[in-house]
Amino acid sequence: MPSNRPGTLAGIRAEELMLMPCGPGSTFVSCTDYSEEEFRSVDVIDVNAFLGEHRPPGTRVRWINVDGLSDRATLGALAQKYELHPLALEDMLRSGSRPKAEFYPGDEEHPSRLFIAARMISVREDKVHCEQISFFLGRHTLLTFQEDRGDVWDLVRERISRDGSALREHDASFLMYALLDAIVDSCFPVMDYLAEQLEEMETEVLQRPTPRAMQKARKLKHEILVLRREMGPMREVVASLLRSDDANLSDAARLFLRDVHDHCIQVIELLETYRDLAAGLSETYLNAINFRLTQVMKVLTIISTLFMPLSFLAGVYGMNFEYMPEIRSPLAYPWSYPMGFWALVLGIVGIMLFVFHRNRWL
Numbered sequence: 190m191p192s193n194r195p196g197t198l199a200g201i202r203a204e205e206l207m208l209m210p211c212g213p214g215s216t217f218v219s220c221t222d223y224s225e226e227e228f229r230s231v232d233v234i235d236v237n238a239f240l241g242e243h244r245p246p247g248t249r250v251r252w253i254n255v256d257g258l259s260d261r262a263t264l265g266a267l268a269q270k271y272e273l274h275p276l277a278l279e280d281m282l283r284s285g286s287r288p289k290a291e292f293y294p295g296d297e298e299h300p301s302r303l304f305i306a307a308r309m310i311s312v313r314e315d316k317v318h319c320e321q322i323s324f325f326l327g328r329h330t331l332l333t334f335q336e337d338r339g340d341v342w343d344l345v346r347e348r349i350s351r352d353g354s355a356l357r358e359h360d361a362s363f364l365m366y367a368l369l370d371a372i373v374d375s376c377f378p379v380m381d382y383l384a385e386q387l388e389e390m391e392t393e394v395l396q397r398p399t400p401r402a403m404q405k406a407r408k409l410k411h412e413i414l415v416l417r418r419e420m421g422p423m424r425e426v427v428a429s430l431l432r433s434d435d436a437n438l439s440d441a442a443r444l445f446l447r448d449v450h451d452h453c454i455q456v457i458e459l460l461e462t463y464r465d466l467a468a469g470l471s472e473t474y475l476n477a478i479n480f481r482l483t484q485v486m487k488v489l490t491i492i493s494t495l496f497m498p499l500s501f502l503a504g505v506y507g508m509n510f511e512y513m514p515e516i517r518s519p520l521a522y523p524w525s526y527p528m529g530f531w532a533l534v535l536g537i538v539g540i541m542l543f544v545f546h547r548n549r550w551l
Contacts, residue, residue, distance in 0.1 A: 200275030201282065207265030216260035217338060218267075223349055224249035225357050230350070236263045240270045250361045251330045256338040258282060264334075271332060273325055277304040281323040281334055288422040290429045300327050303437050305365070305426060308419045309341060309372045312382050317412045319419050322372065324365055326437050331361040333368065341375040342368055362442035369427070370449050376420065376456045380463075383413060387466050394470055398477035406474065410467035417460045424453040491545065498537050 218233035224247050233239045233253075244251055258264060258281075268278055274293040280286040286306050295301035305324040310317065322340075325332040345367050348354045356367055386409050393402045427450040431443055 199279065201278045202275045203265045203268035203273065203278070205265075206268055206278060206282075207262050209261040209265075211261055212259040214257050214259040215338075216255060216257040216263050218256075218263065219254050221252040221254070221346070221349060222248040222250070223252075223357050228350055228352075228357070230346070236266050240266060249329065249357075250364055252361070252364060253330070253332045254342075255332070255334045256340075258334060258336060267332065271325065271327070271330065272299050272302075273332075274302060274304065277302070277323075277325065280304070280306055284321050284336060286321065288419070288426050290426045290433070292433065292435050301435070301437060302327060303433075303435050305369075305430075307369060307372055307426065308423060309335075310376050310379050310416060310419065311341065312379055317379060317382075317416060319415070324368070326362060326365050328437055329361055331364055331368075341371050345371055359441055360439050362438045363445070366442045366445050366449065370445070370452070373423065373427075373449050373452045373456065376452075379416070380456065380459045383409070383416075383463050387463060387470075390470055391466075391473065394474045395477055398474050398481065403471070403474050406467065406470040410464070410470070413460060413463050413467050417457070417464060420453065420456055420460060424450065424457060427453055491550070495538055495541055498541075499534055502534065502537075 218236060218239075219230065220233055220239065221228075221230040222245055223229070227245065227247055229245060229248075253267065255264070255267070264278075267273070277291065277293065280289075280291075288306050288308055290306075291304045293302045293304060303324070303326040305326070307322045307324065309320045309322050311320075312318065320336050323334040325334075345356070345364075348356050348367070349364075356364060390402070390406045390409060394406060427446055430438065430446055431450060433443075
């Protein structure tokens, strides 16, 4: 993305996009055309030739999916063909764009478009991965742009391919609902993953409260905060679609979007709960450290207390006085003498241990 200097015109036109250098990676384009009676899905090899052809007769909905945003020429050709708004193109290319829904009205010569920037969340290699998905909805066409290849829409594709599927009975906005629903529902396995991670972290912090365990807990807390930041606006996006009077949205799509809104609320509530649990791990770590320190200090205090009278006796009998009758006795030191030194020492220690145990100090 070129840097936006202050004062420059916002947005990226299709002609400018086609002249931008390609980025790393590849771009894959697929097209799915369907109606109640017909279904056709192809991988597009030559985009220019594809755009020069007419869609098959009787096609009710055309879904063009683009995996990868590196081939700027392909993106520009699609943007020029379907007259995508420059502001929406800029948001599509900026992966950090906030999830939102924008309506771009049309006129007699140009079609209207509904642009949606959403977030698809998944777990890849034991890490939470967030990817921006861009939707461009028209009356009979839906374009989706993904940053990477691979998504959570395999079940939607399978439903479209089946004869008699409810998806094939509705328009493009209903397909957009199905894709958004799959994106939001894919968050629940991520929530299960976070719950398992929190449980493992809590066990590790309690049993082995090491700095490494604390670092892992902080990393998990950061991931939860990132997900909360990403999924929070998704609820607003779906809510704005429910309130929208855009002609591209059918009544059936608005009706089913209520279920997506409910799922967004459930995900956000779970993230709030997990955020509190993750924040509590820090307090749990400090409590575990303090408890272990208290236990060590308790043992050291008991040992010191036991040796206090013994040190007193050692100090008394270590004095260099000539007249100490009990020292002159040949049985003063050994065990056999009732008042021998070791008998006295062990007796004191035993009495003290008994008192500590009775008062539950041990």
